[in-house]
Amino acid sequence: MSDVAIRVEGLSKRYRIGQRERYYTLRDTLMNAFKAPFGLFRANGKQSSILQDRDDTIWALKDVSFEVEQGEVVGIIGRNGAGKSTLLKILSRITEPTEGYAEVNGRVGSLLEVGTGFHPELTGRENIYLNGAILGMKKVEIDRRFDEIVAFAEVEKFIDTPVKHYSSGMYLRLAFSVAAHLEPEILLVDEVLAVGDAAFQKKCLGKMGDVAKRGRTVLFVSHNMFAVQGLCQRGLLLESGRIRLDSDAAAVIGTYLHLGVEKGGEVNCNFPEDAPGDERGRLKAVRVVSEWGVTGQIDISKEFSIEIDYWNLKPENRLLVSIHLHNGMGICVMTVSNLPSASLTPDAWYSRYYPIGLFRTACTIPGNLLNDGTYTVSVYVNENNLPRLLDSDNIVFVPHVLSFEVEDTGTMRREYTGKWLGVVRPMLAWQTVQIE
Amino acid sequence: MSISDSSLRLHTLLIRPGSRWVSLDLRAIWEYRELLYFLTWRDIKVRYKQTLLGAAWAIIQPLTVMVVFSIFFGLLAKIPSDGLPYPIFAFCALLPWQLFAHALTESSHSLVANEKLITKIYFPRLIIPLSAVLAGLVDFVFAFIVFLGMMVYYGIMPGSAVWALPFFVLLSVMTALGAGLWLSALNVEYRDVRYTVPFITQVWLFISPVAYPTSLVPEPWRFLYSLNPMVGVIEGFRWALLGKVSLPGMPLAVSAGIAMLLLISGLFYFRRMEKTFADVV
Numbered sequence: 001m002s003d004v005a006i007r008v009e010g011l012s013k014r015y016r017i018g019q020r021e022r023y024y025t026l027r028d029t030l031m032n033a034f035k036a037p038f039g040l041f042r043a044n045g046k047q048s049s050i051l052q053d054r055d056d057t058i059w060a061l062k063d064v065s066f067e068v069e070q071g072e073v074v075g076i077i078g079r080n081g082a083g084k085s086t087l088l089k090i091l092s093r094i095t096e097p098t099e100g101y102a103e104v105n106g107r108v109g110s111l112l113e114v115g116t117g118f119h120p121e122l123t124g125r126e127n128i129y130l131n132g133a134i135l136g137m138k139k140v141e142i143d144r145r146f147d148e149i150v151a152f153a154e155v156e157k158f159i160d161t162p163v164k165h166y167s168s169g170m171y172l173r174l175a176f177s178v179a180a181h182l183e184p185e186i187l188l189v190d191e192v193l194a195v196g197d198a199a200f201q202k203k204c205l206g207k208m209g210d211v212a213k214r215g216r217t218v219l220f221v222s223h224n225m226f227a228v229q230g231l232c233q234r235g236l237l238l239e240s241g242r243i244r245l246d247s248d249a250a251a252v253i254g255t256y257l258h259l260g261v262e263k264g265g266e267v268n269c270n271f272p273e274d275a276p277g278d279e280r281g282r283l284k285a286v287r288v289v290s291e292w293g294v295t296g297q298i299d300i301s302k303e304f305s306i307e308i309d310y311w312n313l314k315p316e317n318r319l320l321v322s323i324h325l326h327n328g329m330g331i332c333v334m335t336v337s338n339l340p341s342a343s344l345t346p347d348a349w350y351s352r353y354y355p356i357g358l359f360r361t362a363c364t365i366p367g368n369l370l371n372d373g374t375y376t377v378s379v380y381v382n383e384n385n386l387p388r389l390l391d392s393d394n395i396v397f398v399p400h401v402l403s404f405e406v407e408d409t410g411t412m413r414r415e416y417t418g419k420w421l422g423v424v425r426p427m428l429a430w431q432t433v434q435i436e
Numbered sequence: 437m438s439i440s441d442s443s444l445r446l447h448t449l450l451i452r453p454g455s456r457w458v459s460l461d462l463r464a465i466w467e468y469r470e471l472l473y474f475l476t477w478r479d480i481k482v483r484y485k486q487t488l489l490g491a492a493w494a495i496i497q498p499l500t501v502m503v504v505f506s507i508f509f510g511l512l513a514k515i516p517s518d519g520l521p522y523p524i525f526a527f528c529a530l531l532p533w534q535l536f537a538h539a540l541t542e543s544s545h546s547l548v549a550n551e552k553l554i555t556k557i558y559f560p561r562l563i564i565p566l567s568a569v570l571a572g573l574v575d576f577v578f579a580f581i582v583f584l585g586m587m588v589y590y591g592i593m594p595g596s597a598v599w600a601l602p603f604f605v606l607l608s609v610m611t612a613l614g615a616g617l618w619l620s621a622l623n624v625e626y627r628d629v630r631y632t633v634p635f636i637t638q639v640w641l642f643i644s645p646v647a648y649p650t651s652l653v654p655e656p657w658r659f660l661y662s663l664n665p666m667v668g669v670i671e672g673f674r675w676a677l678l679g680k681v682s683l684p685g686m687p688l689a690v691s692a693g694i695a696m697l698l699l700i701s702g703l704f705y706f707r708r709m710e711k712t713f714a715d716v717v
Contacts (some may be wrong), residue, residue: 015715048594089714093451093558096711108449119478121485128479133474134557310625 005186005217006068006091008098012241013061013086062241068183068219070106070185073212075232075249076221077256078108082238084221088112088188091219106217109136109184115175120164122172124155127163131178145181152207153177163414173200180207187211190221205230225253225330238271254328265289265296267402277310277381277396280317284309284358286379288404296404300425302367310361310381310396312354318384319354319395321361328374333423336363339386350384371425372408376400454711461707464560472563472570473688479542479571494575495582498530509647518649520678524586527645528677529670533609535576536666537637539609542568543616544633547624551717561710562703565620569613576605577717587677595679604672607695611665614698617706624717645670650687662687665695 003005061083068074069216076084089095091102092110118127129434130151138258143151150156153174155166163171190207205227212218222228228235228249235252237245246253266287269275275282287294290304298304306323322337338347338361381396382389412425465472484490502523509515510522517525540632543565547554587594599689623629644654644666653661661667667693673685 090451093449094555095714097451097453099453101450104449104451105447107447110557112556113552117553119482121482122478126481130474130478133471134553134559136559139470 003070004067004103005070005072005105006066006219007103008067008091008100009065009102011061011064011087011090011097011102012059013083013090013095014057015056015060015097026293028349053172059071059241061090061097064238064241064243064425065100065232066236066243066246068217070217072234073216073218073220073232074226075235075252076238077225077228077235077252078222078238078244081240083241085112085190087238088190088219088221092188103256103416104186106185107136108186108188109182110188110190111135111179112188114172114179118163118171118175120203120276121162122427123162124150124153124159124166127174128178129176132182135179135182136184137158137182140195149174149181151178153178163302169200176204176207180204180211184228186217186219188219191223220221223330225328229253235288253330265294265402265404275311276398280312280314280383281319281381281395282311282313283379283381283398285398286377286398286402288377288402289362294306295420296368298372298406299409300368300372301407301409303364303368305362305364306377307362308379308381309358312356315356318351319359320350320380320382320384320386322380322382323363324378324380324399327371331423333375335371337380338363341382369425370406371420371422371423372406374403374405377402377404438691452638461560465562466558468563471559472567475563475567476570479567480574491574491578494578495566497526498534498579498580498639501530501534501535502527509580511656515648516652518674518678519650520592521582523593524583524590524678525584525649525674526647527583528674529644531576532604532669532673533641533644533646533666533684534579535572535605536608536612536669537641538567538575539572539612539614540619541633542572543613544619544623544629546616547620547713548627548630548717554717557716559712562617562706565613565616565706569609569616572612573609576584581675583698588701592678594677596682597676598674599676599677601676603674604669604702607672607692608669610699611669611695614695614700617699621709624713640666648685658687659690662690663694665691665698668695 060081064083064087076087078084086095088110089112090097091104092108092112094110094112097246105389115131128146129142133139137145137316150159153170153176155170155174155221157172158166163174166189174199178245186311208218208220208231218231218257220228235245235247235249237252237256245252266285268285271294275284277283285307286305286309288296288298289307290298290302308323309323310319310321312319320337320339322335324335325333327333334344338350340346340350349359349361358386378399379396379401380394383393383395385393412420412427447548482492486495489496505526506523510517510526515522546564546568547561553559553564554561613635619629619633643661643664650658650661650667650671668684668688675683
């Protein structure tokens with residue numbers, strides 16, 4: 001028996017652009033046949049070579065090869081569209097590769113979504129059986145695990161209530177609980193932890209850790225670097241459908257956080273029509289500015305600003321600007337916004353009506369606040385309809401648009417020279433008195 | 437934690453681009469029989485949820501059609517009914533017809549309706565139209581009970597031919613599944629099917645001997661007429677349950693042949709298209 005659980009060789013997958021979004025009507029096919037009369041009669045097998053020449057196809061995955069040993073827990077990371085989900089879909093046989101092959105040794109369970117096949121009209125009990133069967137569990141297995149599943153989900157009292165009456169939290173707990181009790185030899189998991197509140201996520205993570213410790217092979221796709229770091233020994237970084245790095249988890253996470261994110265201290269969109277946003281407003285630029293000017297390197301002890309330039313395109317608009325800072329572990333270090341009650345110096349434009357024009361909002365971050373390391377900036381510009389803020393009020397949201405490095409210049413290193421643990425490294429007031 | 441015994445031996449699975457030629461791989465369906473059971477059960481359970489009359493709909497529909505047919509075709513147009521009371525003559529045909537029409541409609545829409553399942557998890561896709569067809573059998577059973585009541589009312593006793601009834605039920609299910617496989621697979625790529633299915637069932641109703649007897653069709657056209665597999669099914673039902681007409685030998689043989697052809701070609705077409713369902717649906 002070989003101890004390789006998954007062997008992937010030259011795996012590639014091509015999609016027609018828009019294939020996932022649209023479907024064809026018979027009319028389209030007939031029209032195309034009319035335009036190219038012999039197309040309809042061409043053997044199907046030749047279609048691929050025609051597709052290859054056209055530029056409306058993309059390779060979601062291109063020439064990917066790797067091996068995973070039995071019992072390994074591998075995190076697959078990459079930006080949106082890097083091919084992570086496509087890889088899992090091929091390995092779980094939902095879609096076929098265009099080229100290459102994969103060899104999978106062992107019973108596969110895939111978890112691309114929690115609650116697949118849940119029916120709102122059915123009760124919790126009924127959905128456990130239905131969902132379990134969909135995930136590939138046998139009825140006797142579900143019978144045996146039933147009490148465990150219900151207990152883990154904490155829905156004992158509502159087990160015979162249709163799930164449409166469940167709160168979203170209960171629904172998710174039940175859905176995850178069924179999935180968590182699936183015991184395949186190889187588990188493929190996609191972003192399952194991206195749902196639910198923090199407590200629930202923690203519980204899920206714990207359960208995933210248990211699965212990993214029991215010696216199962218796990219392939220884990222996530223944007224949550226903390227989860228990847230915690231669960232996986234090994235990481236696989238995908239970029240534009242190819243493997244960019246196959247190494248230990250920490251190294252892969254480090255590379256990922258620097259990948260594709262602008263490090264020069266500034267990103268610019270010169271043409272309003274291509275810039276992030278919509279007809280109400282668009283983002284022009286984001287930059288990090290120290291006392292020396294625009295930079296990607298910040299002295300840990302010096303204050304610096306994050307500047308956001310944006311066009312307001314709607315007359316009499318009221319806007320709200322927010323920034324998220326994430327550190328190298330993917331933890332959101334802070335969310336800041338130019339709300340008057342959340343500002344040291346109130347922003348006069350906060351309550352004003354913006355005329356059409358170009359604006360710059362700057363936020364100053366003091367020195368001796370952030371710990372050393374890499375940070376990414378995510379930018380929000382919202383229509384200010386507070387106290388009520390809907391998703392539709394969001395005009396610009398650009399996650400991780402820019403990264404910068406906070407560098408330790410030794411100001412806090414005169415006495416202690418080791419690593420300062422923690423998300424922040426503030427300088428605070430200290431005092432000791434003798435009280436007896 | 438224990439794992440079930442079957443998973444202890446190591447399965448090796450090779451995933452590679454498929455060839456054009458596909459095997460039917462019916463063993464995979466057998467392996468997933470529990471999922472088939474649960475999906476069928478779900479369709480049955482959910483069908484009449486949040487309706488006022490619930491499963492009564494399974495009876496109301498054929499009864500209404502029977503009444504309308506009896507008044508307009510039987511009473512007013514005086515269409516012959518092989519010497520039987522017209523209502524039971526029509527209802528006997530509506531039993532397999534409703535089963536067929538329902539199974540065809542449900543299976544045609546089934547893949548698109550279960551898009552979430554198809555894009556998120558692997559299982560033999562055949563399970564989906566198959567469960568849609570099987571769920572229709574429950575309505576058939578309800579309507580059949582009403583039919584038994586009508587038999588008692590009209591004092592008709594089925595002859596020894598009644599043993600053949602399961603065969604005709606099977607034949608109508610096969611026909612519905614065959615057509616349903618074609619249409620459901622086409623529906624994934626061409627949403628025209630959504631508009632075609634009501635039209636198809638409507639036309640199909642008129643070219644089947646539901647409201648009139650096959651004897652109304654002139655002899656030289658009988659063979660062509662029998663190419664519709666529902667002709668054999670409906671005549672078979674009348675033969676098995678009402679006993680008045682003789683065994684429809686020729687149309688039955690032709691219908692069974694066509695139904696087989698439809699089912700096998702449907703299976704192959706479905707299997708061939710199956711691998712792109714998740715990309716296209």
